[in-house]
Amino acid sequence: MSSTVSSTEIQPELTQEPRPLNASYGKLMMWFFIVSDALTFTGFLIAYGFSRFKNIDSWPIADEVFTHFPGLHGVDAPMYYVALMTFILIFSSVTMVLAVDAGHKMQKDKVIFYMFLTIIGGAVFVGSQAWEWKNFIKGEYGALETRGGMIIQFVDSNNNKRLSIEDFAVYKPQYREQHKKSNGLWFQSEPALDEYSVAEVTEGFMADPSIVVRMEKIDEKGHKIVLNREQSIEKVKQAVYVVRGANLIHNEYGNRLFADFFFFITGFHGFHVFSGVIINIIIFINVLLGTYEKRGHYEMVEKVGLYWHFVDLVWVFVFTFFYLV
């Protein structure tokens, strides 16, 4: 600033917005948003860690839960699918940086091309997550649950393979009707009755001496403890509920909290990816219309890029703490 200030001419410093830390207002605010959002995810992941440390000797083993890969039926493929999802998201991050880079050079066509690829990558990721959820909710083997909420899984003692309850449960016609409003029971409601009752599973279990029970507890080597036949019979007698698949209350994989955290953490992340795709589409349309060409800079692409990379960054942590560790 010069010492002789003339009142008629506007000082050049005041015609531009102030740029603290050499970043524009929008970019700085995006960084602040990212910091606060990172703390939200921190809250989720640390709550997960807390519950896991609290149940360190009985937490479900992720490798045994997420074993599906599209097109491979009945093949045990742990981790491959999430690894693929991780690559998809990292790659869509790369196309986003390339779009930002093209924006710096004012190359509109390249921005359009790379943003398009980014949107496709994000959409594929959200779809993959939906598929993962479908498998998780549907479940694979089914299990019994005790009154205390412990999960009882079944193993064939001849080959140590997991058994699905469909493999051995007997068919006993049920006399019990589902309570419905349409049957006049307006004062109570209940979810649809399961395909198998505890009695059917128990009878099938008693009939085949080669079936044993696998508990939630983990031995020193990190494997689930398999009981012998006598202990197994004791355990099965305590069962009160048949669990198939997973929801927020029951899940066949083990600790109830495991499914809750799965739904909340991957769901919250998936929601971020989804909103990221929407924001990307809005910016993409603006690029197509030439808004930023007219404005003279592509800083909006850069800002939405920051958000998109943040979503990728969070996935890196979710991948580690949910699937690897």
Place this chain on the structure above:
Amino acid sequence: MAHDTEHKLEIFRGLIKFKSNVQKIWGVLIFLSIVTAIEVALGIVKPEALMAQFLSMKLINWIFVILTLVKAYYITWDFMHMRDEKFGLQVSVVITLIFLIGYAAFIFLVEGNYIYDIMYEGFVSWNF
């Protein structure tokens, strides 16, 4: 405001220098892919040697955490262009997060472990 298009084009403290920003992006992608591939390979193989306990966690889990932080660094520094920002911005974002996350992680994990001990040594049966 099509400003500061100049980027810092070296990673690994100048060990690898790139000619252009685009080249750097692909280089970082290759690096991140290698790290992810190592993580996945370790997760599938689970080498017996890495199952030893170290600071109340398995060695393999420490490796996963460290590799994740490495990936996080390169995503933030190169994809989010934190490398080109002013030192003040870098510090105000990173120190805040490291302090708060580190503190919360420490407090909650220690507490979780304590509750585990109580439940394990207590006289109440939780397995029924």
